[in-house]
Amino acid sequence: METIVADVAIVGAGGAGLRAAIALAEADPKLRIALISKVYPMRSHTCAAEGGAAGVIKPGDSLDMHFDDTVSGGDWLSDQDCVEYFVKEAPGELLQLEHWGCPWNREADGSVAVRSFGGMKKQRTWFAADKSGFHILHTLFQTSLRFPSIVRFDEYYVLDLLLDEGRCRGLTAMEMRSGLIRQFNAGAVIVAGGGAGRMFPFTTNGAIKTGDGMALAYRAGVPLKDMEFVQYHPTGLPNTGSLLTEACRGEGGVLLNRNGRRYLQDYGMGPETEPGKPQLKTMELGPRDRLSQAYWHELQKGNTVSTRWGECVLLDMRHLGERKINERLPLVRELAISYLGVDIVTDPVPVRPVVHYMMGGIATDTRAATPLPGLFAAGECACVSLNGANRLGSNSLVELLVFGKRAAGSAIEYIRDLPAAGTAALTARAQESQARIRELFSRTDGIESMSGLRREMTDTMEKNVGIYRDQAGLQQAVDTLGQLRRRYRKVMLSDRSNVFNTDLFQVLELGCMLDCAEALTVGALARRESRGAHQRLDWAKRDDDHYLRHSMVHYRGSGAPRVDYQDVVITRSPPGLRDYSGGHQ
Numbered sequence: 221m222e223t224i225v226a227d228v229a230i231v232g233a234g235g236a237g238l239r240a241a242i243a244l245a246e247a248d249p250k251l252r253i254a255l256i257s258k259v260y261p262m263r264s265h266t267c268a269a270e271g272g273a274a275g276v277i278k279p280g281d282s283l284d285m286h287f288d289d290t291v292s293g294g295d296w297l298s299d300q301d302c303v304e305y306f307v308k309e310a311p312g313e314l315l316q317l318e319h320w321g322c323p324w325n326r327e328a329d330g331s332v333a334v335r336s337f338g339g340m341k342k343q344r345t346w347f348a349a350d351k352s353g354f355h356i357l358h359t360l361f362q363t364s365l366r367f368p369s370i371v372r373f374d375e376y377y378v379l380d381l382l383l384d385e386g387r388c389r390g391l392t393a394m395e396m397r398s399g400l401i402r403q404f405n406a407g408a409v410i411v412a413g414g415g416a417g418r419m420f421p422f423t424t425n426g427a428i429k430t431g432d433g434m435a436l437a438y439r440a441g442v443p444l445k446d447m448e449f450v451q452y453h454p455t456g457l458p459n460t461g462s463l464l465t466e467a468c469r470g471e472g473g474v475l476l477n478r479n480g481r482r483y484l485q486d487y488g489m490g491p492e493t494e495p496g497k498p499q500l501k502t503m504e505l506g507p508r509d510r511l512s513q514a515y516w517h518e519l520q521k522g523n524t525v526s527t528r529w530g531e532c533v534l535l536d537m538r539h540l541g542e543r544k545i546n547e548r549l550p551l552v553r554e555l556a557i558s559y560l561g562v563d564i565v566t567d568p569v570p571v572r573p574v575v576h577y578m579m580g581g582i583a584t585d586t587r588a589a590t591p592l593p594g595l596f597a598a599g600e601c602a603c604v605s606l607n608g609a610n611r612l613g614s615n616s617l618v619e620l621l622v623f624g625k626r627a628a629g630s631a632i633e634y635i636r637d638l639p640a641a642g643t644a645a646l647t648a649r650a651q652e653s654q655a656r657i658r659e660l661f662s663r664t665d666g667i668e669s670m671s672g673l674r675r676e677m678t679d680t681m682e683k684n685v686g687i688y689r690d691q692a693g694l695q696q697a698v699d700t701l702g703q704l705r706r707r708y709r710k711v712m713l714s715d716r717s718n719v720f721n722t723d724l725f726q727v728l729e730l731g732c733m734l735d736c737a738e739a740l741t742v743g744a745l746a747r748r749e750s751r752g753a754h755q756r757l758d759w760a761k762r763d764d765d766h767y768l769r770h771s772m773v774h775y776r777g778s779g780a781p782r783v784d785y786q787d788v789v790i791t792r793s794p795p796g797l798r799d800y801s802g803g804h805q
């Protein structure tokens with residue numbers, strides 16, 4: 221097996237991975253950086269982000285207000301030292317992108333334009349039309365090309381982390397083009413593998429978001445934190461799950477039920493101050509968990525609209541006018557026309573909540589360090605505890621930048637006085653990893669199909685672990701996922717070739733999703749309260765006495781995972797009421 225030696229290996233070349241790579245290269249040109257990605261960097265999910273990135277820039281706004289919005293939006297499950305660091309670093313990171321060439325929208329006077337976003341009480345979301353993620357990722361990618369020390373391994377699938385004497389010392393990855401497995405020996409590893417929305421059948425997430433990064437760390441002994449908090453985005457297209465950005469509502473779009481009523485006013489989302497003019501922070505600009513829950517109630521009441529794509533509500537943007545729509549929401553118009561045949565200039569578009577974002581992930585501290593020495597994580601795969609129980613839209617793109625850079629700084633510090641690794645031990649670990657793949661290829665007693673198991677998993681998640689949950693449903697899901705994990709050991713490859721074997725990668729991705737889904741469901745079953753995106757019909761109240769804590773789920777091989785808890789860091793904002801509704805339920 222060929223061995224590649226690096227100072228730092230990065231898993232993932234999306235926003236977080238690229239930002240980390242650039243920070244490493246800038247800090248020390250002599251560092252050997254391996255940037256490994258299962259897709260070409262520009263195909264990472266960051267590219268799909270539409271609405272924008274939050275950072276305080278305008279007079280009348282303040283870091284304290286951004287802090288308060290994030291903490292209350294997260295229903296007090298955010299670590300407040302983390303939020304303080306984040307809001308302070310955010311504007312500088314967005315300006316840095318500007319200097320690297322990111323084409324932010326401008327006001328008429330030439331200053332950076334900002335738009336409203338759900339849960340943000342001030343306008344502070346920077347944007348580049350409705351293609352913000354595309355421009356951010358492009359800016360990072362083109363900047364990364366300036367540094368010869370960033371060596372890219374595009375279309376390499378990372379299989380396992382390599383551990384020696386309690387430290388993470390590298391990884392194994394398969395070159396997808398040849399099927400050859402390579403060993404990467406590295407002083408430190410930064411995991412930036414993105415989210416895991418594909419555990420659910422209905423999601424805005426690209427097909428590559430299968431929780432691989434989370435599973436890598438989890439199997440290596442790092443707990444997954446707060447996995448039960450899954451964000452539904454209230455406005456996805458009902459057939460493909462494609463996202464219609466929150467900017468639709470930020471720009472003034474409204475949500476209507478079958479009676480043409482702006483139903484959010486019936487869910488404590490705040491009255492209009494005058495007709496057609498909802499208070500900023502309320503109605504359509506309430507936080508995503510509340511909006512998705514309101515949809516669920518409308519569905520129970522029979523107030524949704526039946527369409528050929530299933531039950532929906534309507535997102536009406538006609539009053540914005542064609543000019544504004546073309547300037548600010550061109551992609552949204554294109555998506556609705558291409559996938560539904562609906563032109564938002566002339567008609568309201570049917571939408572429904574779809575799984576969008578994982579608040580939970582690999583447990584890290586504010587330095588982006590995991591409890592495993594040598595392993596760091598950043599971006600959506602990580603849970604640094606910025607987003608708490610519910611992420612505010614437009615905080616995530618900035619999280620990639622702030623904590624991607626932070627992970628790089630922490631990794632540099634860590635490798636400074638690192639003792640040499642026992643290379644023989646690492647090679648032995650790498651061979652075990654290779655043997656795992658060989659076993660899959662040579663398996664003859666396989667009776668399970670990848671697609672069959674995947675369908676059972678996504679159905680279970682949708683049915684039992686959705687917007688509202690209860691004991692019986694969650695228990696059923698835990699049981700089913702345990703069985704699916706056992707049956708997974710009998711999954712059969714239908715393609716045994718070495719060249720771009722997508723069957724193999726989908727089998728590996730399914731294994732990752734099953735582990736993540738089980739951790740999520742076990743965490744949800746144990747949390748007997750309702751907070752943010754985790755809503756229990758049988759435990760409808762938030763319970764700070766028992767659950768103002770992060771759930772930490774530990775991997776136990778083929779056995780059921782173990783859950784314990786870690787305190788939330790509160791520096792200055794004691795748990796209170798979320799003021800979008802006048803009270804948490």
Ligand SMILES: Cc1cc2nc3c(=O)[nH]c(=O)nc-3n(C[C@H](O)[C@H](O)[C@H](O)COP(=O)(O)OP(=O)(O)OC[C@H]3O[C@@H](n4cnc5c(N)ncnc54)[C@H](O)[C@@H]3O)c2cc1C
Nearest residue numbers: 232233234235236258266271272378414599600614616617
């Ligand atoms: C449609 C959509 C719109 C969004 N809009 C916004 C928005 O407007 N504002 C906002 O703040 N947030 C938004 N978000 C959320 C935000 O875009 C994501 O959370 C963020 O981009 C994730 O970035 P990342 O770098 O963590 O991961 P990604 O960009 O998903 O990158 C993950 C990387 O990991 C690599 N990888 C994964 N597994 C492996 C493996 N086994 N081996 C090798 N490589 C691997 C992939 O190849 C990829 O390069 C949106 C999300 C979606 C889905």
